[in-house]
Amino acid sequence: MSDREPLPRLRGGTLDGSQFDTAEHDGSVLVVNVWGSWCPPCRAEAPGLRRVWDESRADGVQFVGLNVRDTDAAAIAFERRYRITYPSITTEESGEALLALRTMLPPNAIPSTLVVDRDGNVAARVIGRTTYRTLRALVDDVLESANGAAKSKEAVDVRSDAG
Template sequence: MARWRLVLVVVAVLAVGAAGATWVRGSTWSGEPGERVARRSSENPVVTGETRFSTGRRPPVPAVTGATLDGGRLSMTDLRGHVVVVNVWGSWCLPCQEEAPDLARVARETRRAGVRFVGIDTRDSLVAAREFDREFGIPYPSLSDPQGKIHLAFEGIVPASAVPSTVVVDRDGRIAARVIGRVTYGQLRGLVDDVVAEHRARPATSEASRPG
């Protein structure tokens, strides 16, 4: 445990230096959400909180691809047809440590419903990130993003300074909800269940109603 804490301290120092002036700058999605619950921190101008996007105004998830922490490859386009949760995190981030058990729990509970989770480990080292995954029992893959480039692909949806952040993607590859800042178990489970239920609620097209 002591070695793990030492790794966190070292990585945190490096990450703060890498983040530099961007840590206090942020941007927000310019679309009109169907429902919004947010707050602004006095220490960080980025708006934090939960945003839900109505079905007609959902931005597409960036088609990012890259190497995972375990050496594999992952592309968001391969997950089309699934509800997907994308979590931006770093081992140096205290709120990321606090939310990790909740993310792991929801990932395990919803996998049979077809939900997939993907992490984006940003501005981090492989050693610290892999140790983080082992420490918290993370059951899903994370893209390795040491330079923050994958995270930047979400700019306009997730601010570049917002770590952690979580987005929920519907089966059509569009972002249904996002949480800027730490996500809780109840909050995330509710968002995921709602997006999963959208598919079940879609009316089936009967043979009689089809043209021709």
């Protein structure tokens, strides 16, 4: 990725029965994670994602998961096991969201994570499993740039840093 691209609008029903719409989070830093309960790297990264969510939501950071190729029962069990409390759009509804992201994410890049700045542009993309350290640094960089630090128009592209 080079210049920051705007995140397409993502919306759909969530695993807890509510609705999620990125338009309701305009002006927030947003982390979008594509995952499936059947995916070993997704299981490995879940504790780090939860930790960054727990630490950053007081700073106005919102997370949303896009659950893919899963049953709702398996996805809900995954969220319970890893104590994930941020919303995830269901497999049934995530197809449209994934289609909207087709220019930003390879179709089979599971897991993948996007960090979106307060202007709604993708500031960072991680293809493959992320770690707490990597995601925390990316979120902190976006928060700092939103708080008046020099703002780069370049997006960060990270290939999985985890084995």
